[in-house]
Amino acid sequence: MSFGLFISLSLISLLFVFGFIFILLPLKIKLRYFYQGENSYFRLEIKLWPGIRVYRRLFFRNKFKSEGKKKYPDSPLGNIYQFIVYYRPLLLKLFPVMLYFIKKLKLQQLYWQTKIGLSDTAFTAMAIGWIWSIKGLFLAIIYRYLGLPATKPVVVVTPDFSKPAFIFLINSVFTVRAGYFLVAGVKIMITFLFYFLTRFLRHLGQNHPYRASTGQS
Template sequence: MKVIVAIILILLVVFLCMKLSISLFFQHAQDDDECRITFSMLFGLIRYTVRIPLIKVDKESPGIVVAHKQTVQNVSESEPKRSKYNPREIVHSFKEAKDFVHHVVHLHVIARKFFSHVSVTKMEWQSKIGTGDAAKTGLVVGMGWSLKYGVVAIISKYMRLKTKPLLSITPSFQQAVSETKFVCMIHFRIGHAIVAAIRIIKYWRGNRWKKETFNHQANESY
């Protein structure tokens, strides 16, 4: 019996220490969009991919249409599914996110602790921008560089940026062009994600845990 308990504890520790890798690929080329998110464990032996090959605005009625499918490596691949989100549903989603933030005491502290354990090992962001007018193109390119540097600054502040970001913007002065490609890979241990989830439940407003308790333990490390 003790041997079984010991084996279970060892497997549990191994699982908690296991790293989860998330790869994000997004590409926009004029009216063609594609988004792909891949979750992998055990050096890629276990892999799950969500593909969103099409994101567009429905011209017939207000809303956004998304075509997506899920893929489990070497196991199965679902048929493409189309989902439509109208403005009311989108606003409702933002409202739910706002309510979630409001209900967790000091959610930003919990998130900061979790993100401090997230490593960014790959980041590429390439864009091609043009408006057909040289002056306007130069202005848009400048805004694009400001946006990219701002995103990198936020990531390096809250996460472990272990690679040099590859950023580029190619201006097109002769024609209107809108293209971008973003690739990012992050890693974190499953145990850190579970601890963050437990803290969110623990400090949910309305339960028996008090805000003072959180403030007392806010500086605890994992």
């Protein structure tokens, strides 16, 4: 065996070993979402064991306006609803991929706080009950797909009877194998590619000169 071939095989073997070790390493994913009007933000941080930061991004909430009027409702639910309606076909295609990835996650920590106040104290009390019901439902779903977390979740609902207010904070930590993360990322990229390619081809078909001329005749 020649020296060059030996070096090549050695490098390939090392890459294979390091790649195998990498896909087995755990990733720590930290999600933090805070909503309080214009002071809202979303932070995503991904770390690779033993503490190497892979990705960190801070997203601030933008105020959507159109000619002095707000384009979307000034609430997180309103913005989420608009997003779901617009991208519904894409979200339906991504759902199986996201479900696959979610099942691979392990919840390590969860802190979920909500503070709400309405103009009427009776309505505030009713809202507190609804929020507790919604949080209980979400926790049941989380336990079903992710199992019990490493630490007991902290869930807080605080009423504000003095003034209208809405504050939402969720801070969570997940772990997942890097291999599952890469597989899910590749599947998401393929889904995005086919979705937008299909839309582009459909748009070209609708604007084709032959189709336009036959439609006019």
